[in-house]
Amino acid sequence: MVRTGDRDYHGRMPPAPVTRRRFLLSYAAFAAAPAFCRQVPQRAVVLMCDGFGIEYLETSEMPALASWRERGVFRRVQCTMPSVTNTNNASICCGVLPDRHGITGNSYFDPRTGREEYMETADLLLAPTLFERAQKHGVKSALLSSKKKTTTLLSAGAELILAAEAPPPEWVERLGPAPDIYSREINYWLLTAAIDLLKRRRDIGCLYIHTTDYPMHTWPANSVESKAHLARLDQLFDEAAAAAPDAAFLLTADHGMNHKTRCWDLEKACSRRGHPIRIAISVDRDKYLKHHRGYGGVAWIYCTQPADIDAVARTVVGLEGVETVLIRSEAVSRYHLMASRIGDLVVLGDRDTVFGELDLELEMLPANYRAHGSLHEMEVPLVIHNAHAKLDSASFAGNWQLARWLYAA
Numbered sequence: 455m456v457r458t459g460d461r462d463y464h465g466r467m468p469p470a471p472v473t474r475r476r477f478l479l480s481y482a483a484f485a486a487a488p489a490f491c492r493q494v495p496q497r498a499v500v501l502m503c504d505g506f507g508i509e510y511l512e513t514s515e516m517p518a519l520a521s522w523r524e525r526g527v528f529r530r531v532q533c534t535m536p537s538v539t540n541t542n543n544a545s546i547c548c549g550v551l552p553d554r555h556g557i558t559g560n561s562y563f564d565p566r567t568g569r570e571e572y573m574e575t576a577d578l579l580l581a582p583t584l585f586e587r588a589q590k591h592g593v594k595s596a597l598l599s600s601k602k603k604t605t606t607l608l609s610a611g612a613e614l615i616l617a618a619e620a621p622p623p624e625w626v627e628r629l630g631p632a633p634d635i636y637s638r639e640i641n642y643w644l645l646t647a648a649i650d651l652l653k654r655r656r657d658i659g660c661l662y663i664h665t666t667d668y669p670m671h672t673w674p675a676n677s678v679e680s681k682a683h684l685a686r687l688d689q690l691f692d693e694a695a696a697a698a699p700d701a702a703f704l705l706t707a708d709h710g711m712n713h714k715t716r717c718w719d720l721e722k723a724c725s726r727r728g729h730p731i732r733i734a735i736s737v738d739r740d741k742y743l744k745h746h747r748g749y750g751g752v753a754w755i756y757c758t759q760p761a762d763i764d765a766v767a768r769t770v771v772g773l774e775g776v777e778t779v780l781i782r783s784e785a786v787s788r789y790h791l792m793a794s795r796i797g798d799l800v801v802l803g804d805r806d807t808v809f810g811e812l813d814l815e816l817e818m819l820p821a822n823y824r825a826h827g828s829l830h831e832m833e834v835p836l837v838i839h840n841a842h843a844k845l846d847s848a849s850f851a852g853n854w855q856l857a858r859w860l861y862a863a
């Protein structure tokens with residue numbers, strides 16, 4: 455090589471030797487670089503399949519999900535008690551149990567108003583959402599749900615919010631009108647919206663997608679209708695994964711579903727047996743009454759005075775189909791509930807029994823009636839596909855742990 459001064463024959467400057475000072479300076483420059491220069495967290499898609507109990511997974515043909523299970527993380531896990539949607543949605547989204555996030559049901563007794571209220575507004579949620587955690591890492595989030603109630607409960611920190619039940623005009627223009635909330639097709643519309651976002655809005659790093667359990671309330675796992683619903687969802691999961699091959703997909707459910715044969719009105723039953731109570735609340739009661747008429751497998755009882763608690767408990771435990779009656783402190787420690795947001799007594803139905811408001815104290819339910827809320831609808835799947843993080847399936851025991859490892863502090 456012919457050298458002229460410091461230049462080689464092409465006239466280029468030779469590379470300067472890397473001194474310790476230069477190395478430290480370049481490291482400092484990296485550390486001070488704006489966030490976009492640093493490694494961004496992997497895109498994450500959380501799929502909360504409402505009512506997708508383990509029996510639905512086992513009975514249905516879902517080839518995309520089967521391949522996710524084989525290649526990724528798969529566990530049968532327990533949902534959070536009570537096995538109702540809002541409690542579990544909050545647990546999955548916040549990564550903590552109800553004693554921390556405070557959502558003990560779909561309904562609760564508000565001592566300020568003295569009335570039963572829906573538990574579906576963000577001010578009742580006491581723990582940070584997945585979206586707020588993502589925000590701290592510079593990640594934007596989208597919250598998509600078939601049901602409007604989810605978008606009011608879990609909205610904190612989400613940049614984009616879409617409820618298929620009431621989509622804004624720009625989404626209707628894009629995808630066509632959303633099907634009725636009481637249909638399986640609304641879940642297809644929701645997933646199509648999610649796929650559209652995955653393709654079009656790559657700046658959104660975290661998507662939370664919540665379907666409706668109307669199909670599970672309506673059809674058992676072995677029915678043709680349910681199989682068609684889940685086969686279509688599986689195709690859409692596959693399309694979503696193809697649209698975002700970089701993304702991790704995290705899937706679980708809030709509860710399973712069972713046929714129920716009887717419903718008790720606990721206020722009427724207690725009153726008739728000489729122990730009137732202040733109020734009984736079906737924890738599953740929400741605004742979507744066509745699904746389940748507001749009946750559920752768990753109820754809170756508020757007594758008129760503390761002295762009544764023992765006698766009321768003895769009365770209720772004697773009703774056919776009542777599996778367990780717990781006093782508040784026992785229920786709090788067993789199920790990680792928030793003491794100020796449950797009744798004096800917690801009543802658990804057996805597999806066949808639910809609680810709600812009736813004209814008589816007891817009603818036998820039709821053969822196609824399906825609901826949840828009890829300890830018999832707790833087993834759900836947990837699947838994680840394509841995560842870059844090293845995850846050990848043994849560390850997942852509850853659905854609330856699905857996404858808690860994302861955006862850890």
Ligand SMILES: [Zn+2]
Binds near residue numbers: 504505538667708
């Ligand atoms: Zn649900």
